Amino acid sequence: MEPFIYLDHAATSWPKPPEVLQAMQKAMEEAAANPGRGSHQMAVKASRVLFEGRKILSQLFQVRNQNDIIFTYNTTEALNLAIKGLLKSGDRVVATMVEHNSVRRPLEYLKRVMGIHVEYIPVNGQGQLDMAKLKAALESRPKLVISTHSSNLLGSILPVAEIGELARRFGAVYLVDAAQSAGCLDIDVSAMNIDLLAFPGHKGLLGPQGTGGLYISPSIDLEPLLHGGTGSQSEEKEQPAVRPDRYEAGTPNTAGIAGLRAGVAEVMRQTPQQIYRHEWELAQRIIEGIRGIRHLRILGPEAGQPRTGIVSFVSSEKDSSEIAFRLDREYGIAVRAGMHCTPLAHEAVETLQTGAVRISVGVTTTRREAHAVIDAVKDICGQRP
Known part of the structure; x- marks a missing residue:
């Protein structure tokens, strides 16, 4: 592989x-x-x-x-x-x-x-x-x-x-x-x-x-x-x-x-406490890195608030499935796009028609990998200088 x-x-x-x-x-x-x-x-x-x-x-x-x-x-x-x-x-x-x-x-x-x-x-x-x-x-x-x-x-x-x-x-x-x-x-x-x-x-x-x-x-x-x-x-x-x-x-x-x-x-x-802290810090790093992208909306708690290692977003200009596909094929980054088997949550945040791209970090995720997905999302969404 x-x-x-x-x-x-x-x-x-x-x-x-x-x-x-x-x-x-x-x-x-x-x-x-x-x-x-x-x-x-x-x-x-x-x-x-x-x-x-x-x-x-x-x-x-x-x-x-x-x-x-x-x-x-x-x-x-x-x-x-x-x-x-x-x-x-x-x-x-x-x-x-x-x-x-x-x-x-x-x-x-x-x-x-x-x-x-x-x-x-x-x-x-x-x-x-x-x-x-x-x-x-x-x-x-x-x-x-x-x-x-x-x-x-x-x-x-x-x-x-x-x-x-x-x-x-x-x-x-x-x-x-x-x-x-x-x-x-x-x-x-x-x-x-x-x-x-x-x-x-x-x-x-x-x-x-x-x-x-x-x-x-x-x-x-x-x-x-x-x-x-x-x-x-x-x-x-x-x-x-x-x-x-x-x-x-x-x-x-x-x-x-x-x-x-x-x-x-x-x-x-x-310890779960150490794992949570690691995943939270990486999630915050990703949020900070992509939240300035035009036409992109990050779902879930505001930056700095408690959350697990999930960062989902939608773009009003790019299809969620297209973003995930390009992340995989062009950048070698595996994320998930779609409904995530939770339509009621999509209904609650008004993304039922679009689905969302979900980035989810884990205990083995590194800062380098977090920065790589930030750069790739910026590239795909046309926000790179």
């Missing part, structure tokens, strides 16, 4: 730490059997991989019982498990205008087939939630409140602890989508009153694709999304009640979970 600059970390982080690749190879060589399905040495080693993965994730998210961490193949599966496993016919849900389609589409599906009621709380032009409208919506006593932790389009950070406190006060279950925050923002499920936490392994946790998970509060029992073999209580016709088996039917991605554990270990070594 020709050398290039990767600035699509909001989709999947890359490159992975060497330890991730080494852990996956070791698991394939030494722990490639089915965990929980046998007592031979390799099966026991595979079970140990899952045990260690749950253990380190429970430390990262301040989870008391590691068996409340359920492995999934991505955040989308985790969100579907949480939403479809909790809601019943006629239930009320409050979500936000910056939710990903992995939240919106399951909700709209259940709205159509089960008659649930959904209200989306608006955000302002910087992606900040209207807390007054949230409080008013909670007066209807919804069963579930859902919010992303950080918008995958705008980079804005929602006040999860405050939302969690309000949800608890009104007797609602609180589900957080940590797709853009796990690994770069501190998450404490108890302190933040989070009942359900969906997270990816392949983004800020630096693990491979095909990994993710869901924290389920011990006070909540979800209906399983999948039914099948678990290696436990095989004589019973019903899915086991014990966690994590209840929610993990079928053979897991053991090698992927080994890689995820190594990725989380690297996150904890660097």
Whole structure:
């Protein structure tokens, strides 16, 4: 592969730490059997991989019982498990205008087939939630409140602890989508009153694709999304009640979970605070570098305000897809353009018709790479001297 600059970390982080690749190879060589399905040495080693993965994730998210961490193949599966496993016919849900389609589409599906009621709380032009409208919506006593932790389009950070406190006060279950925050923002499920936490392994946790998970509060029992073999209580016709088996039917991605554990270990070594500071500084550098370009509008929080490492923009003179295409083909810079699977957020910031170019930095992004994308955007938009 020709050398290039990767600035699509909001989709999947890359490159992975060497330890991730080494852990996956070791698991394939030494722990490639089915965990929980046998007592031979390799099966026991595979079970140990899952045990260690749950253990380190429970430390990262301040989870008391590691068996409340359920492995999934991505955040989308985790969100579907949480939403479809909790809601019943006629239930009320409050979500936000910056939710990903992995939240919106399951909700709209259940709205159509089960008659649930959904209200989306608006955000302002910087992606900040209207807390007054949230409080008013909670007066209807919804069963579930859902919010992303950080918008995958705008980079804005929602006040999860405050939302969690309000949800608890009104007797609602609180589900957080940590797709853009796990690994770069501190998450404490108890302190933040989070009942359900969906997270990816392949983004800020630096693990491979095909990994993710869901924290389920011990006070909540979800209906399983999948039914099948678990290696436990095989004589019973019903899915086991014990966690994590209840929610993990079928053979897991053991090698992927080994890689995820190594990725989380690297996150904890660097600390989410240090990673956030690194990504924030690079995002600010990019904002400062491109905000003077004529006909270009940067989305999300103003310069200097809190945000994750996402800088999205639109140009009134250049098509977003064209900009992204040229960045890739002419400058060797990988970004993403389009709707980013979050049409409600585009509606909120009036970019539903245009989409946006999204630059997203990561833990491996350098200042040189940030300056390279600034110069390239200036070139493409005709702003170079």
